[in-house]
Amino acid sequence: MAEITWIKLKTDMFDNDKIKLIEALPDKDAIIVIWVKLLAAAGKANCNGYIMLTENIAMNIEEMATIFNRPLNTVRLAIDTFRRYGMIEMDDGDAIRIKNWDVHQNIEGMDRVKQLNAERNRKYRERKKQQALAAPKEPENTKSDVSVTSRMTLSDDTETDLDLDKDLDKDIDKDKDIQQTVGQSSVASQKLFTFFTTRLNRFASEQLREDINFYLETYNDADLIIEAFNRSLADGRVKVKEKYALGTLRNWKHEGVTSIQLLEQKEAQQLASNQGNNTKSDGYQANLGF
Structure with missing residues (x-):
């Protein structure tokens, strides 16, 4: 996935019943600021809603107090409040994750617009090719800016920040690979679903489906993803298993390991x-008479 530098805040967020309940608390302003800071931190980490200090380390409450520049007791109160109202969830290792992350980061909407723009660019190039065959060749100094025609006015469902256009332009060339992955992911999705619900004891839910789509779109190979999780489960020292697995997958991807076959090789x-x-070391020691 491309780096994302924006999150969504709805204009009617203060009409939400949970926010209204928070506004009735003594530290309401600080708690709401902490909520926005959590959303920003999750967007910066770009780890499917998790609040991360680094790629492999989840941010704890004490670190949040320092980074958010808020008193520790206030942060603890905020986290307890968000948990009570179902705004966040915490795994066995106390890693914090924003629930319903797609509400704040419309990744599906962004991908849909990217696909539409890629199709528009394909049709544009095809039309220009046909025009070139039917008309005299244009002078070499005449250029057409495809990116201008590829800009789209987003619908209410997918309208985000103007930075989205930059992300679209950078990722258009990747659309074909993403579409092929999504189109061929039914067997892989089922394999991951079985693994998550049996080995990791995750409940079947809409959130699990979104997580599986995230893993497949980012790392493609279901067997490679399962191997990373198996290794995190096997290491008894690791408390935050899912973060460990994600860090392993990122390292493999950075090293060019994109499939279980490449990993084995x-x-x-x-x-x-x-x-x-x-x-060689044994032979050297033998020659020395050891």
Whole structure:
């Protein structure tokens, strides 16, 4: 997924019953500011709604108090309030996640607009190609700006920030790969659904479906995703299993490991290299009479 630098705040957010209840509390202003800071932190982390300090470390309440520049007791009160009203959720490792994250970050809407823009660009290029075949060649210094025609006025459902246009332009070339992944993901989705509900004891829900779509759109290979989670479960020292798995997947992607086959090849090569180094070391020690 592309880096996203915006979140959505609805103009009627203060009409929400939960916000009205918060406004009745003594520290109402501080709690609402902390809520907005949590949303911004989740958007900055771009980790499906989780509040992260780094790629592999979830932000705890003490760190939030420092980073948000608010008293620790106020932050604790805010977190307890958000949990009570179902605005956040916490996993076994106390990692905090914004519930219904798609309400604040319309990733599906952004992808839909990207797909429409990609189709508009394809039709535009095809039309220009047909025109070039039917008309004299244009002078070399004549250029057409495809990006101008690709700008769209978003509907109410997908209207976000003007920064969305920048994200669309950067990611148009990736649309084909994303569409192929989504179009072929039924078997992969079922495999991940089974793993999450049995191995991780996650409940079948709309949120689980969104999480599975996120993993598949970002890391593509269901077997690779499952392997990362299995390794996080196997390491008893890891408290925040899902964050550990996400960090592992990010590292693999950074190293160019995008499938379970590539992972097996990479680790086989590393094992062979380590064994070769050990053999050389043993031979060297033998020559020295050790």
